Amino acid sequence: MLTLLHWAALSPFIAAVLIPFLYKYLKRIHTGWFVLILPLVLFVYFLSFIPRTSSGEVILNNLNWVPSLGINFDIYLDGLSLLFALLITGIGALVVLYSIYYLSKRKEKLNNFYVYLLMFMGAMLGVILSDNLIVIYVFWEVTSIASSLLISYWYTREKSIYGAQKSMFITVFGGLSMLGGFSLLYVIAGTFSIRELIANADMIMASSLFIPAMILVLLGAFTKSAQFPFHIWLPDAMEAPTPVSAYLHSATMVKAGIYLVARLTGVFGGVPEWFWIITTVGLVTLIWGSVSAVRQKDLKGILAYSTVSQLGMIMSLLGTGSAAFYFQNGDNALYMTAILAAVFHLINHATFKGSLFMAAGIIDHETGTRDIRKLGGLMTVMPITATISLIGLASMAGLPPFNGFLSKELFLTGMLNVTEYGIFNLETLGIIIPVIAWIASVFTFLYCILMFTRTFMGDLNLSKLKVKHVHEAPVGMLISPIILAALVIVFGLFPNLLAYSIIEPAMAAIAPGIISPGEVFDVHISHWHGFTPELFMTIGIIILGVLLFITFKKWENSAFYRGERDIFNSVYDSGYNGLIAGSKWITRIQMTGRLRDYFIYMSIFIIFILAYTMYHYNLPAIQSLDLSPVPIYMWLILLVFVGSVVIIPFINNRIALIIATSVSGFIVALLFVLFRAPDLALTQLLIESVSVILFMLVFYHLPKLKKVKTPPKMKIVKLIVSIGFGLMITLGSLSAFSMGQDTDFSSISEYYTENSKEEAGGYNIVNVILVDFRGMDTMLEILVVSMAVLTVVSLIKLRFKGSEDI
Amino acid sequence: MELIMAIVIGIIFSVTIYLFMSKNLLRVVAATLLLSHGVHLLLLTMSGLQRGASPILSFDAEAYTDPLPQALVLTAIVISFGVTAILLVMAYRTYKVHKTDDLENLRGSADE
Numbered sequence: 001m002l003t004l005l006h007w008a009a010l011s012p013f014i015a016a017v018l019i020p021f022l023y024k025y026l027k028r029i030h031t032g033w034f035v036l037i038l039p040l041v042l043f044v045y046f047l048s049f050i051p052r053t054s055s056g057e058v059i060l061n062n063l064n065w066v067p068s069l070g071i072n073f074d075i076y077l078d079g080l081s082l083l084f085a086l087l088i089t090g091i092g093a094l095v096v097l098y099s100i101y102y103l104s105k106r107k108e109k110l111n112n113f114y115v116y117l118l119m120f121m122g123a124m125l126g127v128i129l130s131d132n133l134i135v136i137y138v139f140w141e142v143t144s145i146a147s148s149l150l151i152s153y154w155y156t157r158e159k160s161i162y163g164a165q166k167s168m169f170i171t172v173f174g175g176l177s178m179l180g181g182f183s184l185l186y187v188i189a190g191t192f193s194i195r196e197l198i199a200n201a202d203m204i205m206a207s208s209l210f211i212p213a214m215i216l217v218l219l220g221a222f223t224k225s226a227q228f229p230f231h232i233w234l235p236d237a238m239e240a241p242t243p244v245s246a247y248l249h250s251a252t253m254v255k256a257g258i259y260l261v262a263r264l265t266g267v268f269g270g271v272p273e274w275f276w277i278i279t280t281v282g283l284v285t286l287i288w289g290s291v292s293a294v295r296q297k298d299l300k301g302i303l304a305y306s307t308v309s310q311l312g313m314i315m316s317l318l319g320t321g322s323a324a325f326y327f328q329n330g331d332n333a334l335y336m337t338a339i340l341a342a343v344f345h346l347i348n349h350a351t352f353k354g355s356l357f358m359a360a361g362i363i364d365h366e367t368g369t370r371d372i373r374k375l376g377g378l379m380t381v382m383p384i385t386a387t388i389s390l391i392g393l394a395s396m397a398g399l400p401p402f403n404g405f406l407s408k409e410l411f412l413t414g415m416l417n418v419t420e421y422g423i424f425n426l427e428t429l430g431i432i433i434p435v436i437a438w439i440a441s442v443f444t445f446l447y448c449i450l451m452f453t454r455t456f457m458g459d460l461n462l463s464k465l466k467v468k469h470v471h472e473a474p475v476g477m478l479i480s481p482i483i484l485a486a487l488v489i490v491f492g493l494f495p496n497l498l499a500y501s502i503i504e505p506a507m508a509a510i511a512p513g514i515i516s517p518g519e520v521f522d523v524h525i526s527h528w529h530g531f532t533p534e535l536f537m538t539i540g541i542i543i544l545g546v547l548l549f550i551t552f553k554k555w556e557n558s559a560f561y562r563g564e565r566d567i568f569n570s571v572y573d574s575g576y577n578g579l580i581a582g583s584k585w586i587t588r589i590q591m592t593g594r595l596r597d598y599f600i601y602m603s604i605f606i607i608f609i610l611a612y613t614m615y616h617y618n619l620p621a622i623q624s625l626d627l628s629p630v631p632i633y634m635w636l637i638l639l640v641f642v643g644s645v646v647i648i649p650f651i652n653n654r655i656a657l658i659i660a661t662s663v664s665g666f667i668v669a670l671l672f673v674l675f676r677a678p679d680l681a682l683t684q685l686l687i688e689s690v691s692v693i694l695f696m697l698v699f700y701h702l703p704k705l706k707k708v709k710t711p712p713k714m715k716i717v718k719l720i721v722s723i724g725f726g727l728m729i730t731l732g733s734l735s736a737f738s739m740g741q742d743t744d745f746s747s748i749s750e751y752y753t754e755n756s757k758e759e760a761g762g763y764n765i766v767n768v769i770l771v772d773f774r775g776m777d778t779m780l781e782i783l784v785v786s787m788a789v790l791t792v793v794s795l796i797k798l799r800f801k802g803s804e805d806i
Numbered sequence: 807m808e809l810i811m812a813i814v815i816g817i818i819f820s821v822t823i824y825l826f827m828s829k830n831l832l833r834v835v836a837a838t839l840l841l842s843h844g845v846h847l848l849l850l851t852m853s854g855l856q857r858g859a860s861p862i863l864s865f866d867a868e869a870y871t872d873p874l875p876q877a878l879v880l881t882a883i884v885i886s887f888g889v890t891a892i893l894l895v896m897a898y899r900t901y902k903v904h905k906t907d908d909l910e911n912l913r914g915s916a917d918e
Contacts, residue, residue, distance in 0.1 A: 592913075593913035594909065594910065594913065595826070595827075595834070595909050596826075596827040596828070596829070596909070599823065599826045600827065603823055627807055627808050627809055628808065628854065628855050628857060629807065630807045630810060634807070634810075638810065638814055641814065642817055645817060645818055645840060646817065646821060648821060648825065648833075648836060648840070649821060649825055649828070649833075657832065657833070657836060658836075661839055661840070664840065664843060665839065665843065668843045668846065668847065671847065672850075675850055675855055675871070676859060676860040676861075676871040677850065677860070677861075677871065677876045678860055678862070679876065679880060680846075680850075680876055680879055680880055680883070683880055683883050683884070684883060687883055687884070687887045690887070691839065691887065691891075694890075694891060694894050695894065698894045698895070698897065699832075701902065702831075702832055702897065702898065702901055703906075703907050718824055718827050719824070721823060721827070722819075722820045722821070722822075722823035722824035722827070723820050725819055725820060726816035726817055726818075726819040726820030726821075727816060727820075729812075729815060729816045729819045729844075729848075730813055730815065730816030733812045733815065733816075733848055733851065733852065734808075734812050736852060737808055737812070737851070737852055740852065747853075747872060747874070749872045749873055749874045752873055752874065753861070753863075753870050756863060757863055763862055763863040763864050764861070764862050765861040765862065765870065765873040766861055766873045766876045766877050766880065769873055769877040770877050770881070774877060777877075777881050778881065781881050781884050781885055784884070784888050785884060785885075785887075785888045787888070788888030788889070788891055788892050789888075791892050791895075792891055792892060792895045795892075795895045795896060795899050796895060796898075796899070
């Protein structure tokens with residue numbers, strides 16, 4: 001039955017249908033205002049679930065879709081789904097509000113924009129609310145499509161199209177791999193339901209398909225969440241309008257992969273492969289993203305790589321957190337810290353990254369550029385934007401008292417904890433993990449400082465800007481980033497607001513079965529936790545970051561800083577071009593357009609198929625051949641026949657060619673006579689005569705046969721192929737003949753011989769078969785001849801006068 | 807008899823395939839004619855040759871030649887004649903329009 005939650009997940013799609021009408025008939029009001037209502041209502045609706053989920057309750061509403069295949073649109077709402085639902089609807093509402101001021105009512109095609117956006121919102125809600133893997137996959141691909149549509153929103157720009165295509169290829173590649181993984185899970189466990197998969201986790205782990213399923217599912221998650229090396233689509237997706245970047249490419253869609261990993265931790269968690277793959281990929285993404293972000297000159301480019309880096313951080317936390325499953329009963333609190341950090345940072349990242357994107361959008365909107373080499377000194381001109389950016393960047397860098405500080409401390413704690421227990425070879429390799437995390441944090445700190453100082457400090461250089469009167473953005477545009485920045489501060493000062501209402505239920509959902517029912521995880525987030533290693537690491541990050549910033553002038557001109565594009569882009573580009581060139585090449589070498597070549601392919605294929613079959617079934621060893629006797633005159637006839645046939649390829653005169661062909665035809669008629677087939681002989685004679693006449697008629701209009709010089713190599717190929725083909729026919733027919741004699745079946749012809757007179761009243765058995773027993777064949781054969789006549793007539797008569805036809 | 811016929815049919819097929827690979831349109835059309843001869847003879851040979859009288863009841867023989875393959879071949883002859891006629895006329899039109907019968911020059915349009 002469709003419940004209210006189902007309607008909630010589907011409502012954006014319904015709204016999307018209405019948008020074009022609203023846009024067309026209510027031109028005076030910005031379409032965004034109508035859209036805004038929906039996420040607001042949904043947000044409030046989802047807020048009402050907090051009391052239920054925080055008490056450990058989960059909501060499950062079944063709706064059969066394709067029950068015979070186990071595909072049902074079952075809604076499953078627990079702490080994790082609710083967290084994502086709140087992010088999607090909450091930030092969705094803010095983004096719609098922002099877009100109302102960002103996109104002009106007059107210049108932009110708002111109907112397209114909001115249809116795509118609502119499509120995306122609905123798909124995202126579908127992904128996080130579904131319990132069924134196939135339903136998740138369906139919505140997952142809709143998010144990919146909606147995302148590509150939004151990236152190419154300004155579809156006349158070449159870069160937008162490039163970015164959209166790239167993101168489509170990469171995420172759809174991942175999506176299809178994920179579908180494969182889901183199918184394997186179904187093969188193992190016989191269900192698509194995540195709840196039932198988690199219940200059968202032991203059985204799944206024991207299966208030999210466990211590792212392939214895991215890798216395929218992870219490919220889906222990694223491509224969607226822009227993990228190394230699939231992160232390259234995200235920076236190119238920055239060609240989308242800024243509200244889209246803020247919504248899709250920082251807060252929601254890129255977290256779909258995170259969601260999937262978190263959701264399936266209950267199925268896969270606890271094995272070393274899962275732990276190592278996710279942790280490693282997450283950490284590499286973290287450091288690669290933060291180092292690349294430093295090199296960017298474009299505000300959105302910096303934010304894109306920083307998103308990549310932060311997603312890597314969350315991913316690595318989920319990876320280390322999965323070690324909690326290793327200790328089914330024992331002490332897992334240390335690893336749960338990592339999951340806590342992941343969930344908390346997920347929320348924090350959505351808030352500060354959303355506000356930063358919006359601030360970058362404001363700067364772009366007011367100055368006309370996002371290039372940090374052209375910007376500068378905007379602090380006094382745009383004080384509110386500067387403040388918002390400062391809060392966001394400080395939070396991202398991990399400075400107190402903002403929420404980023406708290407989650408970064410938890411992150412460092414989680415990474416340090418990894419080495420505590422000697423599992424999964426962690427005692428030796430594990431020490432690298434906190435080191436990488438620390439270095440990446442230094443770079444994070446550096447690009448945050450760089451972004452702020454380059455944009456807001458220094459002198460305002462108006463000569464480099466297109467817009468001459470730079471001023472603060474309109475109030476409406478500032479509302480959304482202010483709300484997000486306020487949340488950054490509120491969550492920073494009062495983190496425990498979230499602790500047991502949202503974070504703890506989400507942790508319980510990520511790690512099901514770790515605690516006994518009724519218990520709760522201990523969520524304790526505080527600013528001051530004593531002189532711990534984490535604190536010194538944070539101090540080290542700040543000191544080193546500042547040092548790097550001071551010496552920045554020295555390495556500003558280095559090749560490292562100037563090389564902006566990721567090297568993996570060239571891998572992607574050359575791979576893409578290589579694929580096209582390769583398939584062109586393959587097509588060109590075989591599709592020559594020569595009839596001869598195609599005949600060679602076909603003949604060789606047929607020869608090999610026949611030869612292999614005969615070899616495989618020992619057929620050339622023809623056992624018993626019951627041959628009929630050969631009369632002496634037969635030799636002579638066959639000699640003439642073979643002679644007239646074999647001479648044809650050597651003839652270079654068209655009359656001689658026609659004569660040789662017809663000689664062979666008349667000998668066939670003679671053979672029919674000798675083989676006791678009078679009707680055949682008659683028909684063959686008649687038809688051969690008509691054919692000769694036809695040939696003669698045509699030959700007058702055809703050119704003289706030229707002696708064709710074939711290269712000797714080609715001649716050998718032709719000879720081998722044609723002789724091989726003839727040999728195969730001979731051998732094949734002989735084996736068929738001997739096999740036919742070996743069987744016990746008698747021919748159906750006896751029936752015709754016996755009943756020709758009794759049943760049909762005819763003496764000529766062949767004719768009776770043709771018109772009586774098997775009359776249908778004859779009727780259709782007449783049809784064929786009539787069609788041939790019509791074709792011949794129209795081929796001769798019709799003259800077309802088009803450019804294509806003649 | 808069947809053994810010799812099988813060899814003869816193999817030769818016909820060899821020549822057919824060889825002709826199909828030639829550059830000249832008329833040779834390709836001749837090849838289709840030969841191909842149909844080969845197939846018709848093959849059909850007859852497979853049912854056994856010269857075993858009994860012609861399949862006409864009034865001959866009062868003890869055994870008759872298998873009538874079914876003959877009916878099949880009769881149908882096949884007519885159909886292959888139709889096809890040959892179309893091919894011939896198409897060769898004629900092709901030459902009229904393109905002024906060549908060289909298959910090497912008849913390789914589709916340039917933008918393919």
